[in-house]
Amino acid sequence: MPTVFDFEKPIYELETKIAELKQFSADKGLNLNREIEVLEQRALELKRSTYGNLTPWQKVLIARHPNRLGARDYIDNFCTDFVELHGDRAFGDDPAVVGGIGRMNGYAVTVVGHQKGRDTKENLVRNFGMLHPDGCRKVLRLMRQAEKFGRPLVCFVDTPGAHCGIGAEERGQAEAIARNLMALSTLKVPIVVVVIGEGGSGGALALGMGDRILMQEHSVFSVSSPEACASIIWKDAGRAREAAEMLKLTAQDLLRWGVIDEIVPEPLGGVHRDPEQALELLREALFRHLDEICRLDRGELLRTRYHKYRAIGNL
Amino acid sequence: MVQAPGEVGTVFELFRKSKYFTVQPESKREIPEGLWIKCRCREILFSKDLSRNYKVCQKCGHHFRLTAWERIELTLDPDSFVEFDADLEPRDILEFPGYAQKLAKAQEETGLREAVVTGEGTIGGHRVVVVVMDAHFIMGSMGTVVGEKVARAAERALEKRVPLVAFSASGGARMQEGILSLMQMGKTAAALGRLDQAGLLYISVLTDPTMGGVSASFGFLGDIILAEPGALIGFAGPRVIEQTIRQKLPDGFQQAEFLQEHGFVDLVVPRNRLRDTIIKILGLHQQGE
Ligand SMILES: [Zn+2]
Numbered sequence: 083m084p085t086v087f088d089f090e091k092p093i094y095e096l097e098t099k100i101a102e103l104k105q106f107s108a109d110k111g112l113n114l115n116r117e118i119e120v121l122e123q124r125a126l127e128l129k130r131s132t133y134g135n136l137t138p139w140q141k142v143l144i145a146r147h148p149n150r151l152g153a154r155d156y157i158d159n160f161c162t163d164f165v166e167l168h169g170d171r172a173f174g175d176d177p178a179v180v181g182g183i184g185r186m187n188g189y190a191v192t193v194v195g196h197q198k199g200r201d202t203k204e205n206l207v208r209n210f211g212m213l214h215p216d217g218c219r220k221v222l223r224l225m226r227q228a229e230k231f232g233r234p235l236v237c238f239v240d241t242p243g244a245h246c247g248i249g250a251e252e253r254g255q256a257e258a259i260a261r262n263l264m265a266l267s268t269l270k271v272p273i274v275v276v277v278i279g280e281g282g283s284g285g286a287l288a289l290g291m292g293d294r295i296l297m298q299e300h301s302v303f304s305v306s307s308p309e310a311c312a313s314i315i316w317k318d319a320g321r322a323r324e325a326a327e328m329l330k331l332t333a334q335d336l337l338r339w340g341v342i343d344e345i346v347p348e349p350l351g352g353v354h355r356d357p358e359q360a361l362e363l364l365r366e367a368l369f370r371h372l373d374e375i376c377r378l379d380r381g382e383l384l385r386t387r388y389h390k391y392r393a394i395g396n397l
Numbered sequence: 398m399v400q401a402p403g404e405v406g407t408v409f410e411l412f413r414k415s416k417y418f419t420v421q422p423e424s425k426r427e428i429p430e431g432l433w434i435k436c437r438c439r440e441i442l443f444s445k446d447l448s449r450n451y452k453v454c455q456k457c458g459h460h461f462r463l464t465a466w467e468r469i470e471l472t473l474d475p476d477s478f479v480e481f482d483a484d485l486e487p488r489d490i491l492e493f494p495g496y497a498q499k500l501a502k503a504q505e506e507t508g509l510r511e512a513v514v515t516g517e518g519t520i521g522g523h524r525v526v527v528v529v530m531d532a533h534f535i536m537g538s539m540g541t542v543v544g545e546k547v548a549r550a551a552e553r554a555l556e557k558r559v560p561l562v563a564f565s566a567s568g569g570a571r572m573q574e575g576i577l578s579l580m581q582m583g584k585t586a587a588a589l590g591r592l593d594q595a596g597l598l599y600i601s602v603l604t605d606p607t608m609g610g611v612s613a614s615f616g617f618l619g620d621i622i623l624a625e626p627g628a629l630i631g632f633a634g635p636r637v638i639e640q641t642i643r644q645k646l647p648d649g650f651q652q653a654e655f656l657q658e659h660g661f662v663d664l665v666v667p668r669n670r671l672r673d674t675i676i677k678i679l680g681l682h683q684q685g686e
Contacts, residue, residue, distance in 0.1 A: 246633035246638050246641050247633075248638070248646070248647075250632065250633070251631050251633070251650070251651055254617075254659065254660075255613070255631070255632035255633070256613040256616065256617050256632040257612075257617040257661050259614075259632070260612070260613050260617040260618050261617075261618075263583055263587075264586045264593065264618055265590075266586075267583065267587035267590045268587070268591075268593075283570075283579065283609075283610075284579070284582060284613040287580075303576055304576055304579070305575050305576055305579040305610075306570070306572065310637070314572055315572055328493050328494060329575045329576070330491050331575065336576060341576055341577070341580060387587075388587055391584045392548060392584060394580040394583070395540075395544060395574075395577040395580060395581060396541070
């Protein structure tokens with residue numbers, strides 16, 4: 083059974099009806115093409131109006147859809163000769179973050195990303211993409227390596243936030259995030275960031291600063307997860323839906339404020355409804371931006387990156 | 398220019414006359430206003446004595462939170478401070494419910510425009526740019542104006558080629574300015590990155606509390622990181638961690654001493670020795686003097 087949200091139910095009901103009608107027509111040898119066509123047209127219109135007018139909370143749900151593609155899916159599809167690299171060379175290897183080297187659109191690149199699990203079992207291993215300080219430091223190590231060899235950096239962002247727990251604090255979660263932010267802002271190679279699901283808090287930003295920031299159409303990026311925000315403001319995580327409305331966390335909001343550079347379209351209904359098309363859509367945008375920034379003078383690149391962050395919020 | 402420790406009392410005499418001086422109660426259970434204040438150790442303290450002792454409880458050593466102006470008076474040489482960007486005013490960009498009123502109330506109660514005061518001055522004769530946060534203003538949370546003031550301070554330190562000294566006191570990023578608050582972490586880190594690459598000194602002093610978006614950006618980027626005793630320092634708040642892991646946190650968790658023990662703070666320095674320690678560090682970053 084696919085995950086179906088309440089607001090999608092009328093669409094799925096209609097789609098089920100169409101499938102039944104097709105089956106019935108085939109079984110009985112009846113020509114119901116006209117009826118089917120009408121229903122299909124209605125389904126398409128319903129999808130367009132539903133997915134074209136998603137509320138922020140509905141976008142949060144789609145951004146977290148269990149069948150949405152993750153960092154590894156994009157890496158495997160976009161890279162040839164990908165070699166995964168593990169560990170922070172200090173404490174361990176954080177499975178909430180994947181990283182490595184590969185070739186993308188002709189460029190040898192370093193690529194990192196938050197990685198959620200595809201199911202509950204994998205999610206327990208990957209901690210739902212919530213990185214520990216060791217995950218941040220693994221990324222920092224790979225960034226420095228990219229800089230040494232002059233490789234562009236590609237980051238996929240998909241996390242509810244940095245892990246919150248005793249070990250994470252003992253090993254300096256805040257320090258680890260802060261170091262990554264400073265490193266990303268000064269790294270002497272081109273950086274493209276793509277928000278592919280949810281970008282929550284400092285844990286997202288630790289992989290989320292660069293020369294170009296792209297967001298998929300239904301992805302979200304916010305100061306904290308709506309649950310954490312509701313818990314901070316109203317001491318009630320149950321009011322997450324309300325917090326999502328207020329946080330202005332959609333790709334459309336972020337483009338308006340100049341926080342991101344481009345919105346990458348998704349297949350109608352979201353990435354999970356047509357992964358193949360989603361791959362093609364993101365490939366086009368990502369390769370184009372990668373190509374553009376790789377052609378820029380490095381000094382100019384760093385100056386532009388600095389001014390981009392300096393200007394955010396000065397409205 | 399270097400003051401003897403005993404003279405710091407006179408500095409306090411100075412700011413006692415300033416309009417900013419009020420002993421802020423830390424919780425509603427404490428005696429609210431006036432001459433007496435009750436410490437968390439239950440000791441009743443005469444507020445005049447408390448001020449003479451750097452707002453540190455004589456009995457248990459508890460460091461009461463300072464306002465930004467108290468911190469400036471305590472740290473900088475008398476009359477040396479010149480404020481930057483005093484006119485920058487926060488705005489309710491997201492139209493977040495209740496935020497405009499919250500800002501107005503905080504401004505009225507603290508006499509500040511935002512949760513940070515920045516400027517330049519001297520400490521023991523050393524020219525510095527300073528960033529001083531005030532936890533009394535919406536828990537010192539960082540929104541766009543706080544981020545902008547910190548970034549400008551770092552840029553001025555770079556321009557003037559003087560050290561930057563920051564005193565953080567913050568619950569983290571300001572929720573009511575959403576993603577724009579998050580991006581201030583990137584903005585401040587970028588400005589400090591330039592300072593770092595120019596080989597300039599940045600001393601970060603973590604005071605109670607330094608959490609979330611502030612600890613995870615300019616808080617932990619100091620070349621030298623000092624902290625005040627007992628200050629709460631970390632990423633996630635203790636309440637959030639307790640709710641997540643469903644167990645009680647160990648004693649002393651996320652306190653300054655815990656951070657030093659785990660290797661994330663260079664030195665925990667009691668308030669009465671903080672100014673002298675900063676002066677010593679500033680001096681050691683000048684060759685041949
Ligand atoms: Zn006491």
